[in-house]
Amino acid sequence: MPQSQSTTSISMARARPLPGVRALPPPAGWAADRHDGNRHGGGRRRLPADAEHQDARGEWLRFAPVQPLFRARAAQRLAVLAYHGVTDHRSFGAQLDRLQRLATPVSLTAVLQAVTERRPLPPRSVLVTFDDADRSVLTHALPALDARGIPATAFVISELIGTERPFWWHEADFLARHGGRARSLDCGHPSQLLRRLKAMPDPDRRRSLHELRVSADRRPPSQEQLTPADLLALRDGGVAIGNHTQGHPCLGRCDDDTVRTEITGAHEALTRWLGEPPTAFAYPDGGHDPRAETVLQELGYRLGFLSDHRLGPRLPSHPLQISRLQVDSTTSTRRFDTILSGLEPAYRRWRRQAVA
Numbered sequence: 259m260p261q262s263q264s265t266t267s268i269s270m271a272r273a274r275p276l277p278g279v280r281a282l283p284p285p286a287g288w289a290a291d292r293h294d295g296n297r298h299g300g301g302r303r304r305l306p307a308d309a310e311h312q313d314a315r316g317e318w319l320r321f322a323p324v325q326p327l328f329r330a331r332a333a334q335r336l337a338v339l340a341y342h343g344v345t346d347h348r349s350f351g352a353q354l355d356r357l358q359r360l361a362t363p364v365s366l367t368a369v370l371q372a373v374t375e376r377r378p379l380p381p382r383s384v385l386v387t388f389d390d391a392d393r394s395v396l397t398h399a400l401p402a403l404d405a406r407g408i409p410a411t412a413f414v415i416s417e418l419i420g421t422e423r424p425f426w427w428h429e430a431d432f433l434a435r436h437g438g439r440a441r442s443l444d445c446g447h448p449s450q451l452l453r454r455l456k457a458m459p460d461p462d463r464r465r466s467l468h469e470l471r472v473s474a475d476r477r478p479p480s481q482e483q484l485t486p487a488d489l490l491a492l493r494d495g496g497v498a499i500g501n502h503t504q505g506h507p508c509l510g511r512c513d514d515d516t517v518r519t520e521i522t523g524a525h526e527a528l529t530r531w532l533g534e535p536p537t538a539f540a541y542p543d544g545g546h547d548p549r550a551e552t553v554l555q556e557l558g559y560r561l562g563f564l565s566d567h568r569l570g571p572r573l574p575s576h577p578l579q580i581s582r583l584q585v586d587s588t589t590s591t592r593r594f595d596t597i598l599s600g601l602e603p604a605y606r607r608w609r610r611q612a613v614a
């Protein structure tokens with residue numbers, strides 16, 4: 259999966275070990291592939307016990323001697339948080355309370371203004387974003403954000419708006435569990451299935467999905483999606499709406515025409531629904547694609563967001579490649595702190611390199 263080419267990350271993130279962290283015992287089972295640039299099929303379906311285990315892994319980092327250093331450095335960076343919906347509204351509320359206390363929540367407009375005027379955002383700036391925009395963004399996130407006056411941005415998959423179609427990765431998972439078969443897939447463990455689908459050329463992914471649909475014993479449950487009216491309600495409530503393509507393919511697996519169609523199709527639909535063209539885009543699966551960036555520039559997009567689990571500069575140096583931190587509404591506030599400081603992301607990268 260393509261990762262960010264951003265060069266604006268914490269300098270400690272490369273091969274160098276983290277002083278003070280190396281001395282601490284790495285938690286058992288800290289998987290090197292834990293971060294794959296997105297949470298599709300992972301976070302949402304995680305069992306509560308597993309979620310607790312994940313949190314336990316991250317929580318001990320707050321005792322690391324370098325955490326105050328990371329926190330001080332993070333104050334001079336831009337943190338863009340990438341959520342995928344809200345499954346635990348109490349925990350999400352606690353995270354927002356934390357942001358109110360420790361950070362400076364900023365809007366998409368403020369980021370755009372900073373880029374336009376070449377003026378850095380204030381210290382401790384944090385932008386809250388949601389990818390895929392399931393209904394929980396409207397039902398859970400919006401009230402919590404509104405109560406605290408925190409702005410946010412939701413990146414939507416345009417062809418799902420106003421439908422009851424599930425996300426394709428949920429659908430594939432369900433179909434494979436209910437007898438679905440596809441020629442180019444060995445329907446083994448669901449996590450492998452998704453990885454294989456994402457690794458295929460996009461026409462093969464679409465064909466495999468079709469084969470799964472016609473061979474499965476059951477149809478997947480419907481998933482009520484946001485409507486055009488919901489998008490307006492979100493925008494009016496302080497949640498800006500951005501483009502996340504038409505159908506959420508992995509752009510790196512698509513041909514040039516499909517990359518263009520996926521972005522322009524969503525752009526036209528969003529412009530029609532919102533009455534104005536969107537100015538921000540989030541790369542599906544978080545991977546930067548230079549062909550996508552060209553199309554975005556042609557359409558007048560000013561901001562593009564990755565899912566590379568990094569902090570970025572307070573004045574984005576590559577506005578169409580802005581780093582984001584992966585978070586989950588179930589994340590404990592203690593672990594949330596270590597993500598926000600950049601320590602947990604740096605530790606993950608260090609671990610990945612250490613085991614490579």
Ligand SMILES: [Zn+2]
Pocket residue numbers: 389390502506542543
């Ligand atoms: Zn997405």
